[in-house]
Amino acid sequence: MEIYFSRQRVLIAVIAILVVAVATLVILKISGQSLAQAVGFDSGSGAALAGVETFYSVDYHDGQDVWAARLCALSTEPACNFYQNTVAPFLWPDFEASQTLVTTEANEAVMLAEEIASTRGNAPMQVWQVAVNLSTPWPQGDGQTSFPAYVLVVREESGWKFERFLLEEELAKYIGGKQ
Amino acid sequence: MKTITRILLGLICVAIIFVILVNPVLKAFAGEGDDAWGEFLNPDGSINWANLTYLGEESKPADWMMIEIPGGIQVPLGEARYNRYITPSGNVLVLPSPATMFMTFLHPEDSGFADNPPEMLSSGSQILAALAANYIDVEDLQALGYVDPAEFFQAVIEGRENIWSVVSPNFLIEIVRMSFDAGFLVTGLWLYLSGENCDAIPGGCPPGFNLTPTPGGTPTPPPPVACPAPSIAFENVNASGEKVAPPKPVVIGQDPEKRGADVELLATIPPVILTWYEARTTNICEYAPGGNGGGCPGPGSEYNQVIDSDGNETGWSYFMENNSNWEASTETECIQHVEIFPDYLNYATLSINLSSESRNWILTDLAPAYPGADLKRPDWEFTFQGPGSVGGGSIVFWSQLIPDIQFADPGVYQMQVRGLTTGTLVSVPRPFALPLSEFTVDLLRVTLIEAP
Numbered sequence: 001m002e003i004y005f006s007r008q009r010v011l012i013a014v015i016a017i018l019v020v021a022v023a024t025l026v027i028l029k030i031s032g033q034s035l036a037q038a039v040g041f042d043s044g045s046g047a048a049l050a051g052v053e054t055f056y057s058v059d060y061h062d063g064q065d066v067w068a069a070r071l072c073a074l075s076t077e078p079a080c081n082f083y084q085n086t087v088a089p090f091l092w093p094d095f096e097a098s099q100t101l102v103t104t105e106a107n108e109a110v111m112l113a114e115e116i117a118s119t120r121g122n123a124p125m126q127v128w129q130v131a132v133n134l135s136t137p138w139p140q141g142d143g144q145t146s147f148p149a150y151v152l153v154v155r156e157e158s159g160w161k162f163e164r165f166l167l168e169e170e171l172a173k174y175i176g177g178k179q
Numbered sequence: 180m181k182t183i184t185r186i187l188l189g190l191i192c193v194a195i196i197f198v199i200l201v202n203p204v205l206k207a208f209a210g211e212g213d214d215a216w217g218e219f220l221n222p223d224g225s226i227n228w229a230n231l232t233y234l235g236e237e238s239k240p241a242d243w244m245m246i247e248i249p250g251g252i253q254v255p256l257g258e259a260r261y262n263r264y265i266t267p268s269g270n271v272l273v274l275p276s277p278a279t280m281f282m283t284f285l286h287p288e289d290s291g292f293a294d295n296p297p298e299m300l301s302s303g304s305q306i307l308a309a310l311a312a313n314y315i316d317v318e319d320l321q322a323l324g325y326v327d328p329a330e331f332f333q334a335v336i337e338g339r340e341n342i343w344s345v346v347s348p349n350f351l352i353e354i355v356r357m358s359f360d361a362g363f364l365v366t367g368l369w370l371y372l373s374g375e376n377c378d379a380i381p382g383g384c385p386p387g388f389n390l391t392p393t394p395g396g397t398p399t400p401p402p403p404v405a406c407p408a409p410s411i412a413f414e415n416v417n418a419s420g421e422k423v424a425p426p427k428p429v430v431i432g433q434d435p436e437k438r439g440a441d442v443e444l445l446a447t448i449p450p451v452i453l454t455w456y457e458a459r460t461t462n463i464c465e466y467a468p469g470g471n472g473g474g475c476p477g478p479g480s481e482y483n484q485v486i487d488s489d490g491n492e493t494g495w496s497y498f499m500e501n502n503s504n505w506e507a508s509t510e511t512e513c514i515q516h517v518e519i520f521p522d523y524l525n526y527a528t529l530s531i532n533l534s535s536e537s538r539n540w541i542l543t544d545l546a547p548a549y550p551g552a553d554l555k556r557p558d559w560e561f562t563f564q565g566p567g568s569v570g571g572g573s574i575v576f577w578s579q580l581i582p583d584i585q586f587a588d589p590g591v592y593q594m595q596v597r598g599l600t601t602g603t604l605v606s607v608p609r610p611f612a613l614p615l616s617e618f619t620v621d622l623l624r625v626t627l628i629e630a631p
Contacts, residue, residue, distance in 0.1 A: 078356040
């Protein structure tokens with residue numbers, strides 16, 4: 001069997017492929033942007049691990065706003081406001097002064113408790129224990145690079161989101177206490 | 180969620196706390212006629228803001244506002260923030276932000292609160308219980324043997340219990356949000372009586388009031404009250420509303436398209452204007468030509484101006500003490516401060532009612548011609564939430580279009596809007612009720628005319 005292609009048909013096919021490719025790229029870029037603005041994770045562990053990695057990863061070249069925006073993209077709104085307006089302005093002068101470059105790995109997520117946030121329309125909450133490994137210590141920290149973190153995540157309409165780290169005083173409730 | 184919506188939610192949240200937990204206490208104190216509190220509390224327990232002079236907001240970083248996150252990293256929960264007022268008799272009223280209040284009671288020693296406690300209407304434990312009211316796990320509380328949350332929080336303040344054993348884990352972020360959103364609406368009042376140590380008052384003594392003698396220094400008498408009392412002024416809320424389309428609406432029973440009528444409502448809320456006066460005193464040591472002065476006692480730093488016999492400014496010297504050629508005096512200048520607070524719309528309810536004449540007409544005149552004619556739905560009501568938006572002159576504008584209202588009864592409709600503003604930091608919410616324009620919904624009547 002012989003198949004004949006006219007030059008015109010080949011040209012049309014090439015143009016069609018190019019148009020589809022460009023459209024796909026544009027759509028991916030747009031959807032990627034919207035994902036970056038409001039990521040909700042399918043699982044609480046995903047939100048906990050991503051929140052921890054984003055929080056502790058610092059590249060002083062990026063600047064305070066980029067760091068806060070990354071964190072806000074996977075945090076609840078009140079948590080985002082807290083990190084953006086209170087925590088970031090406090091931490092970043094030290095990051096810039098010491099030219100901080102820290103990469104972070106978070107793994108071994110273990111769920112410790114599930115609760116309900118009655119003040120947020122009975123949104124489900126989870127407490128996760130996560131193992132944190134930093135490439136280098138933070139300038140404000142105690143010099144450790146490996147430590148456990150206890151993380152609160154909250155489920156919103158778009159999925160699970162990072163809220164905050166639990167304080168040491170809160171841990172008694174979850175470790176060996178009420179679960 | 181928009182910022183203003185969050186602000187309103189925060190205001191409502193704190194207002195609920197205030198109404199449920201703080202206001203009854205205020206009422207009790209106002210009723211008892213306690214002098215210090217009574218001068219700015221109304222008999223119904225509300226705060227008479229007009230009797231308070233706003234001194235502004237004080238904020239400062241505070242070690243005791245820090246929390247530790249994993250890795251030994253200290254981060255602040257925010258700055259310690261206070262709004263401050265002065266009462267007519269010179270007491271200082273302090274309203275801490277919710278987060279500041281919370282951290283103060285968790286760290287009474289570090290915050291300095293324990294050393295210089297102010298007068299309070301509620302105890303710290305009651306205030307903590309109020310702040311955390313919606314976040315307490317009652318079962319956990321009972322399991323620990325507590326029935327009254329205030330008892331548990333008293334144990335927290337005394338270090339006998341861990342607050343986090345009964346409080347929901349999202350409380351910490353919520354209280355930060357409350358501080359951002361609600362500002363300083365009342366969750367608790369701290370009153371520092373005139374004569375307290377200035378170091379005890381968050382932000383210190385307000386300038387010009389000289390509330391307390393400096394330890395080891397010369398007592399300074401309080402300045403004479405020469406300035407006008409603070410005042411609050413505002414214009415009335417305005418509203419307009421009219422039927423905007425179609426030009427001649429007809430009852431939907433006669434309109435195959437069921438067009439109905441569109442009504443537009445507009446409200447403008449003028450701002451609340453607070454005028455208060457700062458008494459700024461100037462201590463003067465001046466040459467007394469007649470030799471009948473009382474002298475200018477030291478220290479010289481007390482004097483803002485020293486004026487010699489030629490009317491020129493000079494420096495103070497020891498020879499001016501006990502010297503009848505010199506006289507000390509104090510001048511008080513009143514500096515006027517004007518602050519403008521936008522007052523947002525809380526809600527507005529539009530009532531559209533068929534006039535009584537039209538009702539009678541339907542029931543008496545129309546019924547014989549149209550058997551079965553009756554009132555179908557003569558009254559309509561629509562409620563909308565604010566807040567509106569701030570425009571020029573800090574006036575809040577709010578408008579709402581209500582399309583395709585399905586009027587089934589013909590006649591003249593009268594409109595009225597009533598509602599409530601949110602209130603401001605210095606004023607209570609303002610109710611309003613205003614009549615609006617009338618409009619007519621027509622009935623198409625068929626008249627048989629004999630053909631020529």
